[in-house]
Amino acid sequence: MNVRGQTIVVTGCSSGVGAETARRLGSYGALVIGIDRNDPAFTLNAFVRADLATPKGIEAAVAQLSARIDHVCHVAGVPGTMPDRSEF
Secondary structure (H helix, E strand, O other), X not given: OOOOXXXXXXXXXXXXXXXXHHHHHHHOOOEEEEEEOOOOOOOXXXXXXXXXXXXXXXXXXXXXXXXXXXXXXXXXXXXXXXXXXXXX
């Protein structure tokens, strides 16, 4: 994977799949900006504390990001909170 020097935003970076995604991208040389409502247990190039559950929270997080973003990995979520699929 060639992401060296690319700026990648990873939401949900403090645990689970988001944390592993952020770690792995960093090990490949990406500049990783993490977004989460909890502090990560590892070092990122930048971190934005935000709750992405509301439009206002999303807007506040985006306002703190750098001008250049090459990719976004949206991994934020809370297990078990998805509505029943029959509602769709």
